[in-house]
Amino acid sequence: MTSRGFEFQEIAIDANLEEHILRAIEQFKPTIFAFSMVQYISGLKMQSDFIKKLSANYPDLILIADGTQFLGTGTFNFEQSGLDVLVGSGYKWLLGGYGNGYIFLSDAVRNIIYQHKKNLSLPNVPFLNGRDYLSLTLEPGHLDSLNVGTLNQGLSYLNTIGLDVIEQKTMDLSTKARIALHEKGLLPDWMVERKEQSSIMSMPLKQDVVDRLNNEKILASPRGAGTRISFHFYNTVNDLNHLLEVLD
Template sequence: MSFSTLFPALDTCTYLNTANAGVLSTSLQDWRSAHDADHLTAGSDLRIKHSSIFTELRHNLSLLFGAEQKNIYLITNFSSGFNITLDGLDRGHRFLLLTGDYPSLNYAVISRGFIYAEVPMCADLEDQILAAIETYKPSVFAFSIVQYISGIRFDPQFIKEISTTYPDLILIGDGTQFCGTAVFDFSSSGLDAVISSGYKWMLGGYGNGFIMLSDRLKNQLYQDRKNLNLPDTSILGERSNLSVIFEPGHLDTLCFGSLNQSLIYLQSLSLHNIERMSQSICGQARTALYDRGLVPQSLINRKSQSTIINLPLNSSMIERLASNHVLCSNRGSGVRLSFHFYNTRKDLDHLLSILDQKN
């Protein structure tokens, strides 16, 4: 199946950069153009016409990821949602972090003065995490479900094991490099929060994201505001304190409508098929790159695989990839490749042909 008609960017290059930003579809561009045309002619009536977008988006997120709609909030990106969450937690919490995790995650915890410990990235990462939980006894473990540099993905059963073994430990997952790549049911995941931007694997464009909360964490946030009365205005309707905290002011109908349109498309494909297609091409890539000595055995042996691969390439090879229109990203000490459902064997063969060039 070719997706280049729907995603024109795929015809301009070998696009292995969804971990940086997902490509936009022609159908989404049509919707966005119609939305802005409405704004041009309708003025303030635009929000009346599109007032159902936010409820529909929460509903679609609930269907796609198995979270309760009442526990889903719309945010502009992961960083804003995570910061809001941290500011609602008691300052006595002890955090466990991963060294080299997404900067907006670790920095947000450290800069607020929370007590924390870090687990270094290593081949036996899961064992080291369990050991750190036993010795350090954190009250919150915050981590990216898929690591943005290495592409290491935590196995869902490992997360459930932590949740079952340490039921008082709050688990907060950054889902930005995960949501939209695989089947996921939040309600049975063991996680207390998944926070994600929508512009990468969700293909929703910039300026949108979401947070899904467990009842337990939801009840712990912003304890000092629970008994405060909201302003007496009909504009707020029946919104809760937490809704006003996570979603202050007006939400952008263009940004969140774009995410909603992309969700409708992803639902039409189904996450099962998306996972099957992306894992197929990424698995082929991983094997071919391992055969060339570019992927370590430790990555090959991992039970759960993401759709991100990081290669240790020199500067001349990086320049060669760019000159041959392979779009990827420098991350960490290597080059990050990312494969989504729209990537093909032709993309992989083009990549391999460049890597195999001797001069």
């Protein structure tokens, strides 16, 4: 944002996150609030009711969310979410690999972005028939059919299992993990007490513990000041028990 010349304010993530957000909106009167549905370092999940509250109370505020760490973990309805834009990469829970992504736009945002292009002439070559200015702006040139096709295969596989099934399984396992890690003093109280949770957790581990995880072939990622672990539908209670044994 700095390199593009935008003025912006950042909000600290802590137990009073929602209060910080509301206070910042009232103080700075932003035109856009950009955030992650699930924050990639901490695993903190934005509460769905809070997003809808922002949308209702600040109708002129454009809500832009990063869904990279979110989509593919459960059922989701963009039109009912209160979001104006949801954008992200398909490499994570959507199992799409690298080189692809997605963007959802509300009707309101669709009508206001790239307004200067609305009156420009569109290409009249036959193979671009049906493309509008927005399509040509967001999808210029040639798309990589392999990468897009891989994302499509990931989506098909997830739908075969059922996103409701995936959500229930990952949340059951993540809840067990969160309780166990909290009992070990590895997660703060406020992160455990939030109503809606993700399957991502960040722990303050010493390097020798991280090395043990690596030696036991437990995938963990250094993110920020902590070490991040996460669960998807293919993980099991045995995986969790193995993690807890290594941490002991």
